[in-house]
Amino acid sequence: xxxxxxxxxxxxxxxxxxxxxxxxxxxxxxxxxxxxVRVVIRPPPVIPGIAEIxxxxxxxxxxxxxxxxxxxxxxxxxxxxxxxxxLIPGETNRYSAELWLMAPGAYSVHVRVEADDGAGExxxxxxxxxxxxxxxxxxxxxxxxxxxxLLFLLAVRLxxxxxxxxxxxxxxxxxxxxxVAAWVGGGLALxxxxxxxxxxxxxxxQVDRDYRNNRLYKPVPVTADVxxxxxxxxxxxxxxxxxxxxxxxxxLIPDHGKLMHLFLLREPEQDIFAxxxxxxxxxxxxxxxxxxxxxxxYAIIADVTHESGFAQTLTAEVEVKQPGSLLAYSLPRTNSVxxxxxxxxxxxxxxxxxxxxxxxxxxxxxxxxSWHIGKQAASPAAGARDAMKSCPLDxxxxxxxxxxxxxxxxxxxxxxxxxLAPDGSPAKLEPYIGMFGHAAxxxxxxxxFAxxxxxGTISMASQHAFEKREQQAASTKVAGGAVSNTxxxxxxxxxxxxxxxxxxxxxxxxxxxAYRIWVQVKVAGRPLTGVFDxxxx
Amino acid sequence: MQPTATALSSAPPAARDxxxxxxPWHCIVVVIGAACxxxxxxxxxxxxxxxxxxxxxxxAHIMIQLGGIVPGLACGxxxxxxxxxxxxxxxxxxxxxxxxxxxxxxxxTIWGALAMVTSAPFDxxxxxxxxxxxxxISPPHALLAVGMFxxxxxxxxxxxxxxxxxxxxxxxxxxxxFTLMTGVMITMNAVFxxxxxxxxxxxxxxxxxxxxxxxxxxxxxxSRASSLRWPATVAALAYMGIMCGMIWVLPLFEATPKLAPxxxxxxxxxxxxxxxLLVVPALAIDLVMRFxxxxxxxxxxxxxxxxxxxxxxxxxxxxxxxxAVFLALLLTVQWHFSAFLMSDAADNWFFARDGKWPYFVPxxxxxxxxxxxxxxxxxxxxxxxxxxVSVFAARWGLWLGQWMLxxxx
Numbered sequence: 001x002x003x004x005x006x007x008x009x010x011x012x013x014x015x016x017x018x019x020x021x022x023x024x025x026x027x028x029x030x031x032x033x034x035x036x037v038r039v040v041i042r043p044p045p046v047i048p049g050i051a052e053i054x055x056x057x058x059x060x061x062x063x064x065x066x067x068x069x070x071x072x073x074x075x076x077x078x079x080x081x082x083x084x085x086x087l088i089p090g091e092t093n094r095y096s097a098e099l100w101l102m103a104p105g106a107y108s109v110h111v112r113v114e115a116d117d118g119a120g121e122x123x124x125x126x127x128x129x130x131x132x133x134x135x136x137x138x139x140x141x142x143x144x145x146x147x148x149x150l151l152f153l154l155a156v157r158l159x160x161x162x163x164x165x166x167x168x169x170x171x172x173x174x175x176x177x178x179x180v181a182a183w184v185g186g187g188l189a190l191x192x193x194x195x196x197x198x199x200x201x202x203x204x205x206q207v208d209r210d211y212r213n214n215r216l217y218k219p220v221p222v223t224a225d226v227x228x229x230x231x232x233x234x235x236x237x238x239x240x241x242x243x244x245x246x247x248x249x250x251x252l253i254p255d256h257g258k259l260m261h262l263f264l265l266r267e268p269e270q271d272i273f274a275x276x277x278x279x280x281x282x283x284x285x286x287x288x289x290x291x292x293x294x295x296x297x298y299a300i301i302a303d304v305t306h307e308s309g310f311a312q313t314l315t316a317e318v319e320v321k322q323p324g325s326l327l328a329y330s331l332p333r334t335n336s337v338x339x340x341x342x343x344x345x346x347x348x349x350x351x352x353x354x355x356x357x358x359x360x361x362x363x364x365x366x367x368x369x370s371w372h373i374g375k376q377a378a379s380p381a382a383g384a385r386d387a388m389k390s391c392p393l394d395x396x397x398x399x400x401x402x403x404x405x406x407x408x409x410x411x412x413x414x415x416x417x418x419x420l421a422p423d424g425s426p427a428k429l430e431p432y433i434g435m436f437g438h439a440a441x442x443x444x445x446x447x448x449f450a451x452x453x454x455x456g457t458i459s460m461a462s463q464h465a466f467e468k469r470e471q472q473a474a475s476t477k478v479a480g481g482a483v484s485n486t487x488x489x490x491x492x493x494x495x496x497x498x499x500x501x502x503x504x505x506x507x508x509x510x511x512x513x514a515y516r517i518w519v520q521v522k523v524a525g526r527p528l529t530g531v532f533d534x535x536x537x
Numbered sequence: 538m539q540p541t542a543t544a545l546s547s548a549p550p551a552a553r554d555x556x557x558x559x560x561p562w563h564c565i566v567v568v569i570g571a572a573c574x575x576x577x578x579x580x581x582x583x584x585x586x587x588x589x590x591x592x593x594x595x596x597a598h599i600m601i602q603l604g605g606i607v608p609g610l611a612c613g614x615x616x617x618x619x620x621x622x623x624x625x626x627x628x629x630x631x632x633x634x635x636x637x638x639x640x641x642x643x644x645x646t647i648w649g650a651l652a653m654v655t656s657a658p659f660d661x662x663x664x665x666x667x668x669x670x671x672x673x674i675s676p677p678h679a680l681l682a683v684g685m686f687x688x689x690x691x692x693x694x695x696x697x698x699x700x701x702x703x704x705x706x707x708x709x710x711x712x713x714x715f716t717l718m719t720g721v722m723i724t725m726n727a728v729f730x731x732x733x734x735x736x737x738x739x740x741x742x743x744x745x746x747x748x749x750x751x752x753x754x755x756x757x758x759x760s761r762a763s764s765l766r767w768p769a770t771v772a773a774l775a776y777m778g779i780m781c782g783m784i785w786v787l788p789l790f791e792a793t794p795k796l797a798p799x800x801x802x803x804x805x806x807x808x809x810x811x812x813x814l815l816v817v818p819a820l821a822i823d824l825v826m827r828f829x830x831x832x833x834x835x836x837x838x839x840x841x842x843x844x845x846x847x848x849x850x851x852x853x854x855x856x857x858x859x860x861a862v863f864l865a866l867l868l869t870v871q872w873h874f875s876a877f878l879m880s881d882a883a884d885n886w887f888f889a890r891d892g893k894w895p896y897f898v899p900x901x902x903x904x905x906x907x908x909x910x911x912x913x914x915x916x917x918x919x920x921x922x923x924x925x926v927s928v929f930a931a932r933w934g935l936w937l938g939q940w941m942l943x944x945x946x
Contacts, residue, residue, distance in 0.1 A: 048669040074798035080589075081793070100590055100796050102669075102897075107797075134666040140658060147655040151648065154634075158644050161632045163841065166641040166694075167943045170702070171629035184842050204676050211667050 020313055020457065021301070021449040023441075026126060027412065027506045028456040032113035033120025035059040038506060039111050039456075040412060041124060044101060045132040047215075051099040053109065055085055058093065061116030065095040069126070072106040072308045072466070075473050082112065101128040104215065106309035108466035123470075125309055125462035129217035133208075148197075155193050160186030213244065220245045224300050224318040226290055230362040233290040235276070237262075237302065237316065241284050249284070250306045255461035256434035258366070260286055261451065262302040263440055264293065267317070272296070273518050273529060274371035275438065279363070289365040292323045292350070293373065301440075303451050303459070309466050311459035313449070348373045349394035349528045368433050370520065372529035391530040396422030397523055399530030407536040409512050415439060415452070417519050417530065418502040428499040432522035434460075437503030444514045452505040509536035560710050563611050564699055567646065567692040568718050570607030572779075574685045575724040577601035579783045579809055582731070586807035586895030589796030601685075602653075608688050609650025612643035612695070619643075630702065630946050640946055642695025649687020656681035674732070682729060689725060693718045698944050700764060712764035719759040719768070720775020726751035727776060727812065735810055737906065739875030742913040742923060745868065748813065749927045753863050754934035756819045760826045761938025769826075773819035780812035784889050794896040803896040808889045811878055818866040825859055837939050852935055853928070859935075860927030868915075879905040 026041040036058040043051045053067050068082035085095035101107055109124040136144075163185030164178040174182075221240040226233055237260075241249035252259045258277040266272035272293050278286035286302075300316040349372050352365040389401045398420040407413055417437065419427040429436045439452040450457055503521060517532045577600030584597050591598070616639035619631050623638060631638040639647075660677035667675075674682075696718055700711035727734070730747040738744040756769035765771055787806040794803055835851040877883055883890040894904055913919060 046666065046668040050669075069797055071798035074800065078799045079797045080795045080799055102589070102796050103798055130668065134662075136662060136666075140662060144655065144659055147651070151652055151655065154644075154648050154651075157634060158641070158648060161634065161644070162641055162940075162944075165632040166698070166946045167940075169945055170626065181840075181842060200676055200679065203679075207667065207676065215668075 020451065021315065022443075022447045023450040023457070023510045024131060025508050025510060026124060026457055027508060028122065028124045028458050029506050030122040030455060031120065032057070032111060032122050033115065033118050035062070035113050035115060035120065037111065037113065037122060038412070039109075039122070039124050040508065041099070041109060041126055043126055043128065045134075046130045047104045047128050048100070048102040051101055051126065051128075053085070053097050053099050053111075054088075055095045055097075055111055055113075056093055057095065057113055059115065062093070062113060063116065064114040066110075066112045066114075067097045067099060068110040068112070069099045069101055070108045070110060070466075070470075071103055072108065072310075072469075073103075076110070076470055077473065082110065099126075101126070104129050104217075106306070106311075106462065106466075108309060108463075108470075123463050123466050125311065125458050125466060127310055127312070130211070130215050131217055133212060133216055152193060152197070156186050156189045159189030217248070219312065219314055220248050222300070222302070222314045222316040224316040226318055226320055232362045233322070234363065235264075235278070235288050235290045235318065237278060237286040237300070237314075239284040239286075239314070248310075248312065250308060250310075251283075252280070252304050253307050253461050253465055255303070255305050255459060258368070258433070260302050260304050262286075262288065262300060263451070264291070264318075264371070265299045265301070265442070266293070266296045267299050267446075270442065270444070270516050272298070272371070272373050273440070273531070274369070275440075275520060275527075275529075276369045276371075277366040278302075279366075287363060288369070289352075289361075289363060290320060291365075291369060291371040293320060293371060294323060295321050299446060301449055301451075305459045305461040305465070307465065309459075309462040311462050313451075349526070351527055368527075370527040370529065372518065372531070374531075389532055391532060393419070393523075393528040393530055395524070395526070395528070397427060397528055399519060399521070399528070401517075401519070401530070401532050403534070407509050407515075407534055409509050409536050412506060412508050414504045414506050415517065415519070416502055416504040417521070419521060419523050419528070419530075421523075426501060427523045428501070429503055430499060430522040430525070432520060432527055435503075436500040436521065437505065438520040439505045439507075440518045440520075441507065441509075442516055443511065444516065448509075448511055448513070448515070450507065452507055454503050454505060456506050512536050559707055560714065561699060563615055564696045564711065564714060566611050567608040567642075567695055568714055568721070570604055570611065571689045571692040571718065572604075572721050573600050573607070574604030574689060575721055575728055575779060576783070577604055578685075578725070578728050579780075580787070582728070583783070583787050583806050583808065584792075586897075587792045587794065587803050587805070589794050589896065605650045605653040605684065605688055608646045608692050609653075612639065612646040612650075612691065615639050615643045616647065630698070632946050640695055640698055641944065642691045642693070642698060644691070645694055646688050646691025649684045649689070649691055652684030652687055653681055654684075656684055674729075682725075685725060686722075689718070689722045693722060694941075694944060697762065697941055698946055701942070701945055708764055712768070713771070716759055716763045716765050716768045716771045717775050719755060719763070719772040720779070723752060723755045723772055723776040723815070724779045726755065727780065728809075731809070734813065735908075736875035736878040737904070737908045739813075739871045740907050740915065742915055742919045744871075745864065745915070745923050746926055748867060749860075749864065749923065749930045752813075752815060753860065753927060753930040754937060756815070756822045756863075757826075757859055757931050757934025758938040758941060760819075760822050761935060762941035767820070767823045769819040769822045770816060773815040776815060777812045780809060784808040784811060784893075785886065788886060788889070788892060796897075799896050800899045801894060801896050805892075807895055808893055810893045811883075811888050813867070814870045814874055815867075817870050818863045821862045821866050822859055825855075825862055829855060829858070837942060841936070841940050841943075853932060856932035856935055857928050859931035860924060860929075863931065864920075864924055864927040875907075879907075 024043055026043070028039045030037055038056040040054045041051055055065055055067065057065060065085040066082035067085055068079055070076050070079045083097045085097040088094045088096050099109060105128060107126045107128050109126055110121055111124060112119060112121040160182040164174060164182035168174065168178060222237055224235065224237045226235050239249055255261060259280050260278050262276045262278055264274035264276060274291045274293060276288045276291065278288035281287055298318050298320055300318055302314040303311065304314065305311040349370065351370045352367060389403055391399045393399055400418050400420060402416045419429065421427045432438065435453045437454055441452060442449045453460065513536060515534050515536060517534060519530045520527055577597050580600060581597035584591060584595060616637055619627050619638045628638055630640065632641045632644060634644055656677050659680060663675060663677045693715065696711055696715045700708055700715050703711050730751050733743050733747040756772060759772045760769040787808045790806045791804060792806050833851050833854055835848040839846040878888055878890060
């Protein structure tokens, strides 16, 4: 048995990136009709597999909650009847169900709430891909090996008997010839069964190889370099879509107007953070202007969403050798003093200024690019509860994280932040790239990363792609004479509007460890980044 | 001309001192129990094709488990009783394994049941490691299939031993039971090659090789070892009867898919594909076996493990004739019948042309066309390959039949 040669405990390869790194669970905060909902989906690690969905519904008069996984290629018309979510015992407003995800690829889970005041539906995008390869538990390996040996020996013995005892007249004693036949028969059986077991092992290896090479999701490989093109420092990413990678590299759709959201993090200090938006030069090449960050080795983490609704996170590394040429065209620092080592001692947030467009540069930076320099440690807010952490921001602003209870692994938390103006008064948050806030969560070893919004961990581009597809299908049906009974979608608007007092990011820390959290908001017309350290237990 | 089984069984009375007059209860129980296996498997495939979503406790799974549990327990009881409370005759007609006594068939059945039990946790782990039932044929399913085959073979041998020790009416009844059990095993083999035997593949080499390996040895062995007059024909009819029964009964029950993606709006349980017309070549096998010239018949009392004993070539001549007849008739019948099965005339409840496709199979003309992909078109050189395979398959069946003629315990 395979387990004989792999008596290892359950060994899980690091969970790879599929729209986030090592953070497979999906959280969405939205509305179904008049009812706010929080949906948590825990996808299976292998496909086909069963996902768990938990739906928390606010408000009275709930009659029925359903969940329906829809495969992107077939749409709702290719979906079975929805599953009715059951109220979790002991809970008053939290429902759960199982979602069977049978094909690898993008799914949209349609969560529908039927209440006294009407019905509403929200779409939750889910990537269904195999993310781990398991080895057999030791105990099971021992049991199966024992049974295998028993069956093997018994089969050999029975085959021997089939050529000797079984052929004798009842009551007859075994003759020397019968004994020889038993040995010959048993020997032949041993050879045949050993051959069968060897063939089975080879077959298993082939299945495992196929799983690892073709079915197990692996991030599409990306290489990155920084080069100077006509006096402009350009960060270039090249996606390797050769071989099997081509299956995972299909046309992209924009998320809040950007085809790619790229995070640049200096390693290992994690003291420099940039949120950039490269442009696509061709199907596999992306470029952006390097921000004026200090030299060093940087981790690149880039989020993209494909037309199918499949979202993935690409990773690479790059060496930056000199501060970028963008320095002269960035917002000046307003309250920073450079340290002797050349790294600002206090936080410094910046973004390209408008007059970049008036240069002869090879390419212009995205106006929504922003970067943050400084390793300030968040401290308990002055005069506030210990649970609150404050982080000084550029320009004298302060970000407050109302941390609340300790961060427990596998439990939903809401990372809520607000900003104080230099005079201590609450500052209003403006929409930044379509949202009131963006957060990036990363464990210190880089094995966990998530890009969060106030709506949760989902790719909103994916959500809107699904929504649009369903609406098109419904309108086609209606045009064809059929009656559409699709309830009005109540997904969040693609772009936040107005001003907000605070931003909250729902999340579930997947693994214990030390995390750094960057929270980006826009205040007084400029993006500001707050940095917090936290431990999840 | 007499069937060979009868000829060999008409041995001196001294050799039949343990002959029995009635069919023992456990023979009937194990055959009925073993029949649950292919019926349960066909039901389970239909469930996966229609509903998709399953648990360990679906009715189809329970039926398969019963197919292992009932014969396994019956044979376990037989072993216990023979070992500790058996009569002299019962102990004399048993095989000793580590001191415990039971007929060979009972031991093989117990072995098969153990293999089936072992496959359950293995399959559960496999689902967790590689996904829920990605393929019909996977290593744990293969172990399950080997276990099922072991149970069925054990039941066959149990009945066979009784047939070979019996006379008169009891022998006839046991021969019928043995032949029907062979039909059950043929059905199991047919299920095993489901993915290679859709009508769309009946003009390709792969199907004929698979059919030759799975069906030809079975019809040849039963034709030689059973005491019935037309054993291969009856066994083939049993196989076709089980398959047709499933085709006609399953769609009577309403069911809808519960898994996405749904490419076909299935409303009733999906039946299997129409069986191959095995009865035609099986009848020919019976005829060849019955009317084969006496001068070309080998003395079957020689050693089983000496392939070149006197007259060895006679068996190969017979195998060549059986293989050629089987291949020629199967090819002729299925070449045309498969075209009919894909025509509009077969789009009904009887032949289930369109009804047999699962919910997850995309629609299109390809379902009613002969498939080219993954299929090797037949040509003269490949027909020679198929013929060679048929000869070896028939020879294997003859050897098994010869061995079965001698099983006494």
